[in-house]
Amino acid sequence: MLQLEGVNKVFKNNGSFIHVLKDIDFTVNSGEFFCIVGPSGCGKTTLLRSIGGYEKISGGQILIDGKKITEPGIDRVMVFQSFEQLFSWKTVKENIEYPLKITGVSKQKRNEYVRKYVKMMGLEGFENYYPHQLSGGMKQRTALARALALNPEILLMDEPFANLDAQTREVLQKELLKIWQELKPTIIFVTHAIDEAIILADRILVMSKQGRIKTIIESHLERPRRPSMKGFSAMWDILYSLLGSDDNP
Numbered sequence: 001m002l003q004l005e006g007v008n009k010v011f012k013n014n015g016s017f018i019h020v021l022k023d024i025d026f027t028v029n030s031g032e033f034f035c036i037v038g039p040s041g042c043g044k045t046t047l048l049r050s051i052g053g054y055e056k057i058s059g060g061q062i063l064i065d066g067k068k069i070t071e072p073g074i075d076r077v078m079v080f081q082s083f084e085q086l087f088s089w090k091t092v093k094e095n096i097e098y099p100l101k102i103t104g105v106s107k108q109k110r111n112e113y114v115r116k117y118v119k120m121m122g123l124e125g126f127e128n129y130y131p132h133q134l135s136g137g138m139k140q141r142t143a144l145a146r147a148l149a150l151n152p153e154i155l156l157m158d159e160p161f162a163n164l165d166a167q168t169r170e171v172l173q174k175e176l177l178k179i180w181q182e183l184k185p186t187i188i189f190v191t192h193a194i195d196e197a198i199i200l201a202d203r204i205l206v207m208s209k210q211g212r213i214k215t216i217i218e219s220h221l222e223r224p225r226r227p228s229m230k231g232f233s234a235m236w237d238i239l240y241s242l243l244g245s246d247d248n249p
């Protein structure tokens with residue numbers, strides 16, 4: 001279980017302070033698919049990086065199974081929006097293998113994991129390609145395979161499909177859900193897209209522009225979810241109006 005208790009983050013920028021995260025309190029259960037939406041600049045990436053242990057918080061605490069996080073760990077892995085997250089000088093296989101290598105996984109196990117996740121992400125035949133030889137979707141599949149191969153307890157995803165065309169995005173959403181149902185990691189997924197949050201999440205946290213939690217919405221829609229299904233558009237309307245109204249400081 002992941003717990004955030006009174007989390008605050010203040011950045012110092014050229015002598016002035018910017019208070020980004022304000023009194024963030026929430027809990028994510030193990031195996032839950034948890035989405036975060038909010039306007040640009042409200043602190044979503046900062047929040048994700050703080051959970052990842054890459055950002056030192058200014059107040060409060062973040063706990064995993066009751067243990068306070070102070071630094072990155074192999075129980076948490078991040079996947080980003082940018083296609084540049086892969087090592088450009090390494091092949092698909094080498095990209096997936098690299099974190100396993102530095103965490104001391106044996107050559108035999110590495111090969112086994114690479115095979116498994118290459119297959120799972122539909123990258124067979126592309127193992128020896130370099131990132132510049134791949135499409136955007138394939139790059140994101142490689143980044144996802146690399147993250148999954150580490151078998152993290154918590155997968156932190158920062159708008160991972162934002163740069164993809166609508167069709168590729170839909171395919172990857174489906175595949176991510178399939179993998180999640182099979183492996184059941186906890187997923188914390190940041191997105192700008194309301195539909196994406198509704199298609200994926202068990203719960204959706206809405207942040208205000210000012211870096212506070214506005215609300216957390218629970219979704220009981222049956223999976224697989226489609227925009228045409230009952231309840232989808234009602235939830236869309238609620239999220240849309242929550243994201244549009246930002247009067248509370």
Ligand SMILES: Nc1ncnc2c1ncn2[C@@H]1O[C@H](COP(=O)(O)OP(=O)(O)OP(=O)(O)O)[C@@H](O)[C@H]1O
Pocket residue numbers: 011012013018020038039040041042043044045046047
């Ligand atoms: N390293 C940093 N130093 C100083 N300020 C920062 C730093 N990182 C982020 N910020 C500031 O914190 C605020 C929140 O940034 P963050 O990237 O978390 O927002 P976001 O919600 O992810 O936005 P977007 O939706 O555009 O990705 C912004 O005002 C940003 O300028």
Ligand SMILES: [Mg+2]
Pocket residue numbers: 044045046158
């Ligand atoms: Mg961001």
